[in-house]
Amino acid sequence: MSALLEVSGVSVSFDGFKALNNLSFSINERELRAVIGPNGAGKTTFMDVVTGKTRPDQGRVSWGEPPVSLLGRSESAIAVAGIGRKFQRPTVFEDQSVADNLMMALKKPRGPLSVLLFRPASEDLDRVAELADTIGLSTQLSRKAGELSHGQKQWLEIGMLLAQEPRLLLVDEPAAGMTTAEREKTTDLLRAAAQSRAVVVVEHDMDFVRRLDCRVTVLHEGSVLAEGSIDHVTRNESVIEVYLGR
Amino acid sequence: MSRSFIARNPSVLWFLLALAVFTLGVTVLAEATGLGLVSTSFVKTLGKTLCLCLVAIAMDLVWGYCGILSLGHMAFFAIGGYAIGMWLMYARTRLIVTESLAAAPLPPTPDEITDGIAAQIFGVVGASEFPPIWAFAHSLPLQLAAVVLVPGLLALVFSWFAFRSRVTGVYLSILTQAMTLALSLYLFQNDSGLRGNNGLSGLQNLPGLEAVGQPVLSMAFFWASALALAAGYVLASWVVSGKFGSVLRGIRDDEARVRFLGYPVETYKLFIFTLSAVIAGIAGALYYPQAGIINPAELAPIASIYLAVWVAIGGRGRLYGAVIGAAFVSLLSTWFTGGQAPDLVLGPVRIQWVDWWTVLLGLSFVAVTLFAPKGIGGLFDLVRLRRAPDRHGADLGPDTGALREREAET
Ligand SMILES: Nc1ncnc2c1ncn2[C@@H]1O[C@H](COP(=O)(O)OP(=O)(O)OP(=O)(O)O)[C@@H](O)[C@H]1O
Ligand SMILES: [Mg+2]
Numbered sequence: 001m002s003a004l005l006e007v008s009g010v011s012v013s014f015d016g017f018k019a020l021n022n023l024s025f026s027i028n029e030r031e032l033r034a035v036i037g038p039n040g041a042g043k044t045t046f047m048d049v050v051t052g053k054t055r056p057d058q059g060r061v062s063w064g065e066p067p068v069s070l071l072g073r074s075e076s077a078i079a080v081a082g083i084g085r086k087f088q089r090p091t092v093f094e095d096q097s098v099a100d101n102l103m104m105a106l107k108k109p110r111g112p113l114s115v116l117l118f119r120p121a122s123e124d125l126d127r128v129a130e131l132a133d134t135i136g137l138s139t140q141l142s143r144k145a146g147e148l149s150h151g152q153k154q155w156l157e158i159g160m161l162l163a164q165e166p167r168l169l170l171v172d173e174p175a176a177g178m179t180t181a182e183r184e185k186t187t188d189l190l191r192a193a194a195q196s197r198a199v200v201v202v203e204h205d206m207d208f209v210r211r212l213d214c215r216v217t218v219l220h221e222g223s224v225l226a227e228g229s230i231d232h233v234t235r236n237e238s239v240i241e242v243y244l245g246r
Numbered sequence: 247m248s249r250s251f252i253a254r255n256p257s258v259l260w261f262l263l264a265l266a267v268f269t270l271g272v273t274v275l276a277e278a279t280g281l282g283l284v285s286t287s288f289v290k291t292l293g294k295t296l297c298l299c300l301v302a303i304a305m306d307l308v309w310g311y312c313g314i315l316s317l318g319h320m321a322f323f324a325i326g327g328y329a330i331g332m333w334l335m336y337a338r339t340r341l342i343v344t345e346s347l348a349a350a351p352l353p354p355t356p357d358e359i360t361d362g363i364a365a366q367i368f369g370v371v372g373a374s375e376f377p378p379i380w381a382f383a384h385s386l387p388l389q390l391a392a393v394v395l396v397p398g399l400l401a402l403v404f405s406w407f408a409f410r411s412r413v414t415g416v417y418l419s420i421l422t423q424a425m426t427l428a429l430s431l432y433l434f435q436n437d438s439g440l441r442g443n444n445g446l447s448g449l450q451n452l453p454g455l456e457a458v459g460q461p462v463l464s465m466a467f468f469w470a471s472a473l474a475l476a477a478g479y480v481l482a483s484w485v486v487s488g489k490f491g492s493v494l495r496g497i498r499d500d501e502a503r504v505r506f507l508g509y510p511v512e513t514y515k516l517f518i519f520t521l522s523a524v525i526a527g528i529a530g531a532l533y534y535p536q537a538g539i540i541n542p543a544e545l546a547p548i549a550s551i552y553l554a555v556w557v558a559i560g561g562r563g564r565l566y567g568a569v570i571g572a573a574f575v576s577l578l579s580t581w582f583t584g585g586q587a588p589d590l591v592l593g594p595v596r597i598q599w600v601d602w603w604t605v606l607l608g609l610s611f612v613a614v615t616l617f618a619p620k621g622i623g624g625l626f627d628l629v630r631l632r633r634a635p636d637r638h639g640a641d642l643g644p645d646t647g648a649l650r651e652r653e654a655e656t
């Protein structure tokens with residue numbers, strides 16, 4: 001089985017500082033993967049490269065079957081190709097209702113003319129209701145996203161990602177600032193999402209990662225330090241030294 | 247959500263109602279069509295104000311909804327004016343020239359007529375031939391097409407370059423200022439072909455309709471402006487309602503996020519900027535025949551800054567806010583700068599509004615930005631909050647109030 005996303009030998013430097021250093025990473029269809037690493041390890045930069053926000057100095061990023069290169073494509077083209085992204089800090093459109101946020105994210109033609117002429121059909125409304133149910137915001141559909149609690153915003157953003165129906169979901173620190181109950185719900189959401197698509201979760205919290213129960217990649221100083229099951233990586237000497245032992 | 251457009255946007259209905267009442271009211275009071283309580287020159291002022299409201303809607307589309315602070319929109323407005331002005335001047339001069347040549351013993355050749363028109367129009371800048379830019383001036387349909395196409399194409403080219411290289415924020419505003427300044431300086435030159443600083447004049451006279459008289463003509467233009475404003479309002483409301491409006495507001499609030507949702511942000515900006523420039527062009531084409539004259543000073547950077555100030559004071563991000571801001575501030579400005587406002591005597595200081603109006607406007611702008619970012623339009627939120635959400639039986643909507651404000655001005 002060939003990989004859905006394959007990143008090989010990618011380096012990115014900012015003013016001489018190497019944020020990513022010869023990083024290689026690959027993920028298969030319908031795989032759930034956790035990425036951990038200390039602050040500044042390059043986790044967010046890795047997502048920036050995959051989603052087209054940052055151009056790497058060298059390396060390849062190939063996607064899909066047959067593999068095509070994602071380098072040089074615009075952010076929107078990459079999103080349309082099937083990669084969805086959740087940011088570290090929740091970014092929903094605060095001035096718009098939960099329903100509008102979800103409706104905007106629904107997988108539909110993205111060109112200005114088709115959007116101008118778009119009128120939601122009943123199946124679109126059903127889909128929005130269904131998504132709202134999944135993320136537990138059914139009763140909040142007409143509220144402005146800005147009025148939601150921090151945790152609800154994170155879920156709304158996950159809901160918007162699901163609405164895009166991506167083949168790969170990149171999720172940056174979804175549980176940051178959440179209560180324990182909220183974290184558990186988030187774990188369930190992500191694991192359910194990984195039933196039908198590949199999901200990469202960046203997270204600091206070890207308990208959260210343990211609950212995801214999946215393969216773990218440890219980043220350090222811009223490259224992969226270790227990879228394997230959670231027990232495997234937590235026993236790794238160098239991982240303990242740079243990350244766990246502090 | 248499958249309800250009709252009007253049901254989803256009740257403010258459109260209120261706006262149209264208010265505009266209709268206002269238009270009929272002025273018609274009843276005007277010299278040509280009614281009681282004669284409103285002078286022809288004031289009808290022209292009101293007609294021009296309606297055009298300014300229309301260009302304010304165009305400005306609100308790009309700035310209030312999409313977050314692009316264009317400080318060059320009056321360039322598109324003026325281009326619309328120049329486009330229609332060229333035909334008006336050509337056609338009227340042609341009538342005058344043919345008339346004067348008719349007295350000659352031999353019937354004039356077409357060349358003689360053309361030369362005569364050119365000499366008349368370009369005498370002031372020491373030229374006697376038509377520059378290439380006047381190639382279509384003889385044809386009303388072609389110049390009307392230019393009203394839409396020239397601002398549209400200029401906006402298209404400008405936004406293609408600017409948005410593709412992801413120029414945003416202050417840099418984009420400066421770029422739009424540079425655009426309008428460059429155009430204005432170019433037009434100031436005599437060899438630009440548009441009569442340099444003289445501009446185009448006599449635009450209030452419609453060729454062949456001299457017998458009709460200004461009172462009736464001004465009323466016709468007033469009505470045309472009201473219709474254009476109504477159409478522009480409905481079009482703009484339609485564009486910003488629904489998903490397209492969602493995407494625009496998304497771009498305004500977080501453009502990167504919209505990109506990661508898969509929307510080609512640059513194409514959206516290009517679309518809305520061009521549409522808005524076309525609306526501005528049409529507004530200008532209706533404005534300048536009522537003003538009678540257009541010259542390159544109309545494209546001065548300050549004009550576009552004023553436009554942004556109107557929209558900010560009225561309340562950006564809501565179309566009726568833009569309309570109220572433009573109407574309120576421009577009429578107030580006419581009143582103050584026209585020398586009608588009584589001087590304010592504060593002890594030894596005598597405040598003459600002709601000089602101090604800009605200061606007052608500047609202070610109001612700062613005050614609105616700091617203390618009432620929603621502008622005058624924000625007042626309607628108070629009304630809405632106070633009332634039950636059920637609108638049945640409510641006879642005063644947001645825009646009926648807008649009318650009262652405008653009437654208070656008249
Ligand atoms: N645009 C940029 N310009 C300069 N330096 C940057 C830029 N983006 C990231 N960096 C640097 O690159 C390094 C990697 O950053 P990155 O955000 O990828 O880390 P991270 O693993 O996501 O950390 P965290 O856990 O804090 O989110 C950091 O040292 C950061 O300061
Ligand atoms: Mg990060």
